[in-house]
Amino acid sequence: MSEIQxxxxxxxxxxxxxxxxxxxxGLLLVVAAVVAGRDLYIRYTDVEWQPWVSAATGWIGDLTYRAWMLPAGIAALIIGLLLIWAAIRPRTKTHRELTSEVAVWMRPVDVARMCTASAQRVPGVMGAHTVARKRSIDVTVxxxxSDQRLREELQQSLQPLASLVAGSPRLNVQVQNKEAIK
Structure with missing residues (x-):
């Protein structure tokens, strides 16, 4: 039997x-197609409208150098460079990989929600908040x-979840009194 890859x-x-x-x-090209279709309609029917394309090309053909042309050319160059940058720019990574035999990813907010839900199930926890970062998972409870047992139970509950995230982010658990939050 062959091994499945x-x-x-x-x-x-x-x-x-x-x-x-x-x-x-694409929207600009649709507008250009509408203008071209209008001019074709004018050309092949007996409508007394003025075509836009021939008027625009005549206006461009009659242009001489004006002071606005240099800044317009520089602006077109900058826009072109920005478009090239937008096309080749690497996309931002939105998910964190989990250690698993199959490819599984979670958003950082989902990792935080998972840790918050697990921390809230620990007896003695009145509330929890989690922030998942690239290198750390910070849980505030x-x-x-003064309850050392609460800290140990939180570590036992949260460490397996933190170890699921690839890259082994550091787990930081902080316990605060209710009065300290106000």
Whole structure:
């Protein structure tokens, strides 16, 4: 029997910036198609309208150098460079990989919610808040600060969850009194 090869998927990433620019360019091309269709309609019917394309090309052909042309050219160059940058810019990574045999990713907010839910199930915890960062998971719990058993139970509850996140982020658990929050 042959061994099945597992293939890991690509890491989820945010939408590329060029996506929105492509939608805008598509809308501009639709407008250009409408203008071209209008001019074709005028050319092949007996309508007494003035065509836009021939008027625009005549206006461009009659132009001589004006003071606004240099700044307009510089602005066009800058816009072109920004469009090239948007097309080749790496997409931001939005998810954290979990240590698993299959490819599983979670958003940092989901990691934080998972840790908060686990911390709230520990007896003696009145509330919990978690912030998941690239290198650390910071859990702040409202409870009795002098109860060492509470800290141990929180570590036992949260450490397996933190070890699920690839890259082994550091788990920081902080217990605060209810009065300290006010």
């Amino acid at each position: 597992t293939v890991r998927g690509h890491r989820p990433a945010a939408s590329p910036a060029a996506r929105y620019l492509a939608v805008l360019l 409202i409870g009795n600060t």
